[in-house]
Amino acid sequence: MMNEILKIKGLKKSYGKRTVLSVKELSIEKGSVMAIIGPSGAGKSTLLRIINRLETPSAGEIVYFGDTKLTDQSGNIELQRKMTMVFQKPTLLDRSVYDNIAFGLKARKFEKVEIEKRVISALQTIGLLELKDQKARTLSGGEAQRVAFARALVLDPEIILLDEPTANLDPANVGMLEALIRKINLEKGTTVVIVTHNLLQAKRLATHVAFFYDGNLLEYGDMHRVLDDPIKDKTRDFVEGRMIY
Amino acid sequence: MLLEFWDAIKLLSNLDSGLAEIVLLTIYVSGSAVLLAALLGIPAGTWLGMQKQGKVKGLTRLVYTLMGLPPVVGGLIIYLLIRRQGLLGTFGFLYTPTAMIMAQFLLATPIVIGMTSVAVRSKGKNIHETLVSLGARKGLILRSIIWEARYGILGAVIAGFGRVVAEVGAVMMVGGNIEGKTRVMTTTIVLETRKGNFDFALALGLILLIVSFIFNVILYQIQQGGASDDE
């Protein structure tokens, strides 16, 4: 029996009559890196947003940490604080770089000394220490996404949710962020769920892969199994680049 | 015109105490009204701007409509409330500065709510979701969003002040333009113009502009040096 950090059961999301996401069952193992792949519009972001409780599902539930917690309990701040999300397009607050990274720690009422220690260390990791007092709105796209990463990482979350976090970045930034993802996963055991349309990125980072098509989870499992030897034709078409969408 | 302007400036240079009183009362009444409107309107407008647009359509339309409430109508509503037979008749507010503050509060609040909600909405739901994802509680989310929308909100407060400091109808109706008691700059301008004292009326108009300018400068300074909302 594996150690499930997230277990999704009978999850559905509909807008009006249209069901945009339907997941019968999906388990995510603690300490794993789960890559969510599939064509655009497949419901990948919707799944991440539901996990992060930014969206309420129309049906079904998610069991977090082996503890039954209904997903519609939006008031559960303890649960909310065990995970955090990095979006494709970073939204930084109109404050300094330092204050952006410190935000979640301040919300959690950390001691000032501890906040400073973590923020400075994170700034060093992303190579932006010299920009700590700069207004976040003056940063370049790559720098902004690095700050968004740092802001998530200082929280030391149990689960980090990444929605195409490197889609708009240049190779140097992609390399840095991938190294960071690997590092927190290996050193802290952080569970990573990453939506990516870059199959090479999935290969580089993931231990597991889930393939979504038209709102449905078609298959999931060990990364090599899904990418090298898919069961479903649709998955094969997708990983072999034959899917037209 | 130029000559009249010159006379107006000469008049300003020897401000008598009656004039000073009028100016101070104007600042007191409109300043208090806008302060109260901001205290209610900024949180309310932020809340409104954070709701899904479809869910608050009716409410939004109502606020937008009230933004254009004619001052005399606002004055009339307060008048009916505070006249002797009115709901608040026992307090004797009629023809006092308090009545004027109430009327101007009624005029300024929809402007602050409406413009704040637009400022917050334009910040988008991305900010909201980012804050939720970072583990902020509701109170911190609200304060942070207000901080993010601070420029727009500042504009809302300035617009609210501009509206009430310039209006005549409401203060005339509930204040009564009593000399030394409820006479403000706009009502004095009306009175002096009727009496043919154009120099004096113009001088007052000039002071009104200066008051408005100083208010803007002060607000801008507050906003520049304002602390953030961190816990």
Ligand SMILES: Nc1ncnc2c1ncn2[C@@H]1O[C@H](COP(=O)(O)OP(=O)(O)O)[C@@H](O)[C@H]1O
């Ligand atoms: N708020 C919404 N209202 C209606 N449809 C939506 C909404 N959000 C997402 N969708 C639809 O749900 C589907 C899945 O979207 P999404 O999860 O963003 O896909 P992906 O991230 O895989 O590209 C898309 O067809 C999208 O148009």
Ligand SMILES: [Mg+2]
């Ligand atoms: Mg997406």
